[in-house]
Amino acid sequence: MVFDIKGKFNSKLISSIGKPLERKEDERLLRGEGLFSDDFNLEGQYYVTFVRSPYPHAKIKNIDKSDAEKSPGVIAIFTGEDCLADNLHPIPHSPVPSTKYDLKLTDPEGKDIFIGPQLLLPVDKVRHVGEAVVMVIAKTNFEAQDAAEKVYVDYHELDWTADINSSLKEDSPKVWDEIKDNICVDTIFGNPEKVDKVFNSSKYLFSKEFHIGRVTGVPLEPRSALASYDSTSKRYLLYAGSNGAVRHKFQISKTLNIDPGSLRIICHDVGGNFGTKNRVYVEFPLVLWASKKTDNPIKYTATRSESFLSDVQGRDLLTKVELSMDEDYKFTAFRASNVSNVGARVISLSPLGKGIALVTGPYDIPLASARARAVFTNTVPTNAYRSSGRPEVTFAMERLIEIAAKSLGIDPIKLRRINLINKDDMPYRNALGVTYDSGKYEDNMNKALALSDLDNLSIRKEDASQRGKFLGFGFSNYVESSVGNPKESVELRVDADGFISLIVGTQPTGQGHETSFAQVAADLLGLAPEEIKVVFSDTDIVKKGGGSHSGRSMRHAGTVICLAAEDLIDRGKKLCSLLFDQNYQSISFAREGSFTWSDKKISWFELAEAIEGVELSGDLHTGLNIERENEMHEPVFPNGCAACEVEIDKETFVPKLTKYIAIDDVGRAINPLIVDGQTHGSIATGVGQALFETFYLDKASGQPLTGSLMDYGIPRADQLPSFVTELNEVLSPTNPLGIKSAGEGATTPALAAVINAVVNALEEFDIEHIDMPATSFNIWRSVNNKNKESKS
Amino acid sequence: MYAFEYFAPKNLQEATKAFNSFNDSKWLAGGMTLIPSMKLRMNAPSALIDLSSIEQLKGISIKNNILSIGAMTIHADVANSLDVINSLPALASLASGIGDPQVRNRGTIGGSIANNDPAADYPSAILGLKSKIITSKKEIDAGNFFNGFFSTSLDTDELIVKINFQIPESAIYLKFANPVSRYAIVGIFLSKYHDEVRVAVTGAASCVFRVNELEEGLFHDFCSSVVDKTDYGITNLNDDIHANSEYRRYLIKVMIKKAISILQKK
Missing domain, CATH: 3.30.365.10 (Aldehyde oxidase/xanthine dehydrogenase, molybdopterin binding domain)
Incomplete structure (x- = not known):
């Protein structure tokens, strides 16, 4: 039905796919009815301000919070030592891309990469300007800011390194004492010996070094988090925008040492990402932890200045490229040496790895080699930034x-x-x-x-x-x-009120999923896009999903919707067969979204009504509700x-x-x-x-x-x-x-x-x-x- | 932002009284610089005396070849005023290029020159035209008003009431805007009077300045080749990530020549 005999999408089904429909979400957003993270508030919420490092690199000798604790409205002040005392873990960043097809980056010895653990608040030293050091909680935002100014952090400034060339030097200041220098990744791909040989005998050889500089995403909506803890149900609730709340849920629960099922994350509209919101920020687990400690909801919203200082950033690659050609100008070999500035911690090696895989670009070059290195510096970590x-x-x-x-x-x-x-x-x-x-x-x-x-x-x-x-x-x-993340899941649910809900794990940050996903499901189920309601954004509803990054959402969601739609049609036929006592084979699914047999015809929604109150058993017990997962690495x-x-x-x-x-x-x-x-x-x-x-x-x-x-x-x-x-x-x-x-x-x-x-x-x-x-x-x-x- | 007291007096007497009843009070004109700096906690006045309700400080008029603009007149009003457009179009054009529509509908001429931001547009018009600053205490000649980086000859409790511009034969304001902030990296205000030519430069140094040597030369021969021929040593230009001092020096020359050639065609 959905697929033709070759396993390809049946092109006869196309009706709204490929049409330039206006976005369903636009009216809501243009009317100011979007629900962004900072739009949520809970009664009596406290506010958080962070004391951030003014230095690129410094030892934390002492933190004196006694004055600040006396400041009006202050509820609590927490430091890295408090986090350690409560056994909070570093954020489990997974910087190495996870599909079978990604090139495998390693440390200089070919082993696992030292990523520089990101404790929620540092205890030893600060490693970049803007790193959060102390968390100040007060009844109002202004009181929190007033108190934050009275926290005295005694720093011992250290020599620092910010750019790739200086970090590569042997005598460079070291960002981490745990490894012998700043080089955390060094891997060679391709065939360097053969490339050398071709270079030595080539007619033409060109080379050049380029630095593609550091940029930042500047999403319109700065990151924001609102947390609460319910001591009765022992559950945590977090409102925080991201590119996919599911991964955040698992990483944050590891950090807090809690069962993922006890954390609910709600993430409705997200005002821009570009990579800045792909990763868990320390503020998210910290507000959750503090809301339990203070038994009160806690809110944090970054200022624009904080976004500039502490949003993860993009690019920053030093690359030396060499290209040889024969007398007909045919490329014969290519060599690249790429060094990525990962900042103070490795939170993503996607930019380095993805780039290395594509150094030869769209050109037919028979031989290539590439050296991929990453260096620590005293700067904000870099992450995948639009087209990582x-x-x-x-x-x-x-x-x-x-x-x-x-x-x-x-x-x-x-x-x-x-x-x-x-x-x-x-x-x-x-x-x-x-x-x-x-x-x-x-x-x-x-x-x-x-x-x-x-x-x-x-x-x-x-x-x-x-x-x-x-x-x-x-x-x-x-x-x-x-x-991107290879797994995606979807749930299709036919509601008697005339809609099919499409519950999907990936989160839009402005890409129009509510429209395009509906177009796919509509064609497959013989409906109009208006009849498909796309649901996302609440981890109590959306249990799985990879998030929006690496251009994966439409492809992964589209594929799993195809699979789920086929299952749902099959389920519909089985239900018709049961309810109307017909042979399964005699029931067919018609393009206009109805099931037919002899002279009878029943729509999705009539069928949903018909099964209401009917006791369904065995395989059919979920009725017109299908969950489907898919894993796709290619x-x-x-x-x-x-x-x-x-x-x-x-x-x-x-x-x-x-x-x-x-x-x-x-x-x-x-x-x-x-x-x-x-x-x-x-x-x-x-x-x-x-x-x-x-x-x-x-x-x-x-x-x-x-x-x-x-x-x-x-x-x-x-x-x-x-x-x-x-x-x-x-x-x-x-x-x-x-x-x-x-x-x-x-x-x-x-x-x-x-x-x-x-x-x-x-x-x-x-x-x-x-x-x-x-x-x-x-x-x-x-x-x-x-x-x-x-x-x- | 820190906590502060707020007053909105109706006249100058009330304003001065409110101002003097606090140790560290500040005048609030349009607030286009002061409010953002307070939000960043870089400025913490104990009280703000909001001047927006004092009608005496607003309005535009012309009399005896003098264009008078009240200190609390917003940029949009200067830009759209027929009196300004007809008598001193360069000033209307300058006002229309400040910031964005939001800024032009809040920011005021008095606030701009009292703040004396080295990259602001208005100070170049004050120096580039024959003008007088009328304050709550005295009259200040344009040449004695700006004292250096964010500094003027105003007493702390002194208010600008209006600015009087002597209307020139012709004038022009040309801005080389910072592509990011749209402030002037180099702004040139050039005016011709029957007895004088004035060239004022903003954005390029710690404070707006006039290029006296060049003015003299241009008065005798109003033509862009004079710029190349004149030795007008300008030193201490700003050096930042958007333009170093050498580029600014180069741009001053380019922009002055451009201004001259446009005025010649008029």
């Missing part, structure tokens, strides 16, 4: 191709065309052993070029020059991967490209993105309107890093200099052009609906495409590379240095 790891390696490859083409004097597009993986070679196993499921890479490029009007580029450059602007064209291909590889134009003012050197074209293969687009919106945001994320964003630490003090929106530049509408987006849907053979993923793809080539355009615009200055963000200041500096160079 992939924009970094795409940047390195696509910049290197431009540099090589320029040096060879050939068209960079031609160089790409010679080396792109051919669609007939799909599935394609790359030189590091990663198999790309499907894709038509050259078609993507052709689509983008057709929209780019390159024939008239020189005329546009001339015209821009007349207007006082340098115009540059930039391009980048990409292939990325979508893996990754998919969304792909595409971006082409753009940038104009740079000849006098001030202010860059402006004037044109942006994105071609994306997301597999089957369940809702192209949602995909388009995701693509827009995804482009802005990438362009933001290319032109505006960097989390800047003062070189002398290690203090963040971009701690507010006055200094940290997220892109604004007036800084972006109207995007041209098109899909090139190539169905993935790995799952029934043929889904790859959307939402991260368009970020992936954006950094490279924009910087390629900036460098192209400055061709008359013969500048090889501009570091991100390409602000007018950075561009001016490069041009100025070049001018000085040529004068001397």
